[in-house]
Amino acid sequence: MRVELDRLQVVLADELGRRRADVVAVDPRLATLADLLVDFVAAGGKRLRPEFLWCGWRAAGGAVDSAPVLTVGVALELIQACALIHDDVIDRSERRRGRPATHRAVAKQHADAGRRGDSEHFGVSAAVLLGDLALAWADDLYTTGAAELGAVGRSLPVWQAMRTEVLSGQLLDLVATAAVTTDPASQAADAMRVNRFKTAAYTVERPLQLGAELAGAEADTVAALRIYGADVGVAFQLRDDLLGVYGDPAVTGKPAGDDLLEGKRTLLLATARAALAADPRLLGELDAGVGSADADSARLAAIIAGTGAPEVLEARIDELVISGLAALDRVDATGGPVIEAAARERLTALAHVATARRS
Amino acid sequence: MRVELDRLQVVLADELGRRRADVVAVDPRLATLADLLVDFVAAGGKRLRPEFLWCGWRAAGGAVDSAPVLTVGVALELIQACALIHDDVIDRSERRRGRPATHRAVAKQHADAGRRGDSEHFGVSAAVLLGDLALAWADDLYTTGAAELGAVGRSLPVWQAMRTEVLSGQLLDLVATAAVTTDPASQAADAMRVNRFKTAAYTVERPLQLGAELAGAEADTVAALRIYGADVGVAFQLRDDLLGVYGDPAVTGKPAGDDLLEGKRTLLLATARAALAADPRLLGELDAGVGSADADSARLAAIIAGTGAPEVLEARIDELVISGLAALDRVDATGGPVIEAAARERLTALAHVATARRS
Numbered sequence: 001m002r003v004e005l006d007r008l009q010v011v012l013a014d015e016l017g018r019r020r021a022d023v024v025a026v027d028p029r030l031a032t033l034a035d036l037l038v039d040f041v042a043a044g045g046k047r048l049r050p051e052f053l054w055c056g057w058r059a060a061g062g063a064v065d066s067a068p069v070l071t072v073g074v075a076l077e078l079i080q081a082c083a084l085i086h087d088d089v090i091d092r093s094e095r096r097r098g099r100p101a102t103h104r105a106v107a108k109q110h111a112d113a114g115r116r117g118d119s120e121h122f123g124v125s126a127a128v129l130l131g132d133l134a135l136a137w138a139d140d141l142y143t144t145g146a147a148e149l150g151a152v153g154r155s156l157p158v159w160q161a162m163r164t165e166v167l168s169g170q171l172l173d174l175v176a177t178a179a180v181t182t183d184p185a186s187q188a189a190d191a192m193r194v195n196r197f198k199t200a201a202y203t204v205e206r207p208l209q210l211g212a213e214l215a216g217a218e219a220d221t222v223a224a225l226r227i228y229g230a231d232v233g234v235a236f237q238l239r240d241d242l243l244g245v246y247g248d249p250a251v252t253g254k255p256a257g258d259d260l261l262e263g264k265r266t267l268l269l270a271t272a273r274a275a276l277a278a279d280p281r282l283l284g285e286l287d288a289g290v291g292s293a294d295a296d297s298a299r300l301a302a303i304i305a306g307t308g309a310p311e312v313l314e315a316r317i318d319e320l321v322i323s324g325l326a327a328l329d330r331v332d333a334t335g336g337p338v339i340e341a342a343a344r345e346r347l348t349a350l351a352h353v354a355t356a357r358r359s
Numbered sequence: 360m361r362v363e364l365d366r367l368q369v370v371l372a373d374e375l376g377r378r379r380a381d382v383v384a385v386d387p388r389l390a391t392l393a394d395l396l397v398d399f400v401a402a403g404g405k406r407l408r409p410e411f412l413w414c415g416w417r418a419a420g421g422a423v424d425s426a427p428v429l430t431v432g433v434a435l436e437l438i439q440a441c442a443l444i445h446d447d448v449i450d451r452s453e454r455r456r457g458r459p460a461t462h463r464a465v466a467k468q469h470a471d472a473g474r475r476g477d478s479e480h481f482g483v484s485a486a487v488l489l490g491d492l493a494l495a496w497a498d499d500l501y502t503t504g505a506a507e508l509g510a511v512g513r514s515l516p517v518w519q520a521m522r523t524e525v526l527s528g529q530l531l532d533l534v535a536t537a538a539v540t541t542d543p544a545s546q547a548a549d550a551m552r553v554n555r556f557k558t559a560a561y562t563v564e565r566p567l568q569l570g571a572e573l574a575g576a577e578a579d580t581v582a583a584l585r586i587y588g589a590d591v592g593v594a595f596q597l598r599d600d601l602l603g604v605y606g607d608p609a610v611t612g613k614p615a616g617d618d619l620l621e622g623k624r625t626l627l628l629a630t631a632r633a634a635l636a637a638d639p640r641l642l643g644e645l646d647a648g649v650g651s652a653d654a655d656s657a658r659l660a661a662i663i664a665g666t667g668a669p670e671v672l673e674a675r676i677d678e679l680v681i682s683g684l685a686a687l688d689r690v691d692a693t694g695g696p697v698i699e700a701a702a703r704e705r706l707t708a709l710a711h712v713a714t715a716r717r718s
Binding site: 019022027033082086089090092110114117122125136139143144147156159164165169171172174177179197 | 382385451469473474492494498502511512519530531534
């Protein structure tokens, strides 16, 4: 896959370079804002979504030297850029990928240049529009790639579902976080639903399915890839929840315990709260601290660890990886359409990479 | 055109109804948020963009009973919904189309239901995501409509340019408003550039061109429609600038003088400031009031009126309408491809409707 990611980077630099030029053509003063977006996407993260897209494509027999599927891969990275830039506005996050969040970086440019008006609000406003630009460009590139493959008809429903699902998952995350319920079971159910739509479908299941549909996959292959994607995708989010509390800031790019101070409603937290039902004092201390910016996050992390919730999540991650991989075994065992061998191997490796401990 | 707008409304209700169901399928608690978006688009505004799309389509000989072009028309209304919802967040506007702005409506729902967290920020967060949803749906519908017409290849560059232009125009509006310059000539140049990309290209020129390309128009027809679109589009924005200061709130749906209190950098304001170069006292009073929420907007409007700037803009609007219509005459006079007669008539009427006094 390394080779494909290198080729993706070339397509990405080329496509974003042309789009940056379109923005600068409107006015040269927009160059610094356009650069912030382009650099954010070019520096990138783990490129998980293009990887899964590529696996789906190859699994269904897509050609190893296809360029249009890489164009669609860049589209997925742009959707992710929009999601992160807007999420950081919504979560009022200071940092992302070890750098200032986009709205913070723009606010600093505004203040340093001594411009008129409120720097903070200028940062948020520009970040909203830069996220919109990323979303619009994502669609341009998806449509270009899919049209080149003659696959708009069979892939559009997947592309459509993916974007509605991730945005609905984000809305649900807001609604669930604002809910007044303190019942751990409802909180756990909400967290799993958010995990399913905001992360699993969007990060693994739909990219895999999209790649497979672009290659004209059989229904059985698509079905197996989707089960794998849903399970491994949720496992990936559960790992992310653990890292948000216990991860090494040098690796995650976010301060330790940030998720707790932000008040993120995770399965980890719901599991810990359920375990503390018999200990109102500790539960009270946890509830008072979560979502409060000046709480002692190390103390909160220790309370959660004391409940055994991290081990429950580790076990759940292991189960999900096993069930996801089993779906790939089953489709091979039917004697029907087989998942191409190298893609199969890569999917097995990715299931472990995406859900492994990083601390 | 009335008939086409009625048919547009049917397609719109059908498409948005299905997309609302997709959101509610993620979680039934999202129904109230989805309804806010759907109702906003269904209630609609003047439907100018679908009208111009339709005129471009018909001008180039597109069939009068085409459904896919109406699907693309709904896509334009969804782009506009995203633009307005995000603009209201950026401008911190209270009202839109005579109702509370989306972020305000969501904040009120949050507060009324007694949910956890800051209602204002919840409103802004949900509005960002609802705008994103509108933008994503817009692309789904454009691609669906264009693919049905077998016209993705020739129309995608227009669709692409339109979205990059409007978002770049909005970014430029932010940057120009934050500029420290007080030179009226630079301010006038900035205002005209924002008018060109944020309004004219997006509202008239590109929708017309998109319709024409979907119908497979000749290059001469497209060129004439684009000149018409650029000129009439700027005239439309200049009328909007006048209405933002002198309009009847019952017609505009916004408080009188709102643009002045918001500090909007319009050609009207730049023209008035240029005229006041010899009167530092009045210029100082105007500059102190514009952009200040508690200024006396009637007094500021009177200062601007005293400079004769409104008459300058009226003359400019008239010129632009004349030059736009002349472009249509020229293409007919070449003996080359002719603009279909009913569309031609409609374009003439629309040039007047979109730029006429409403006060």
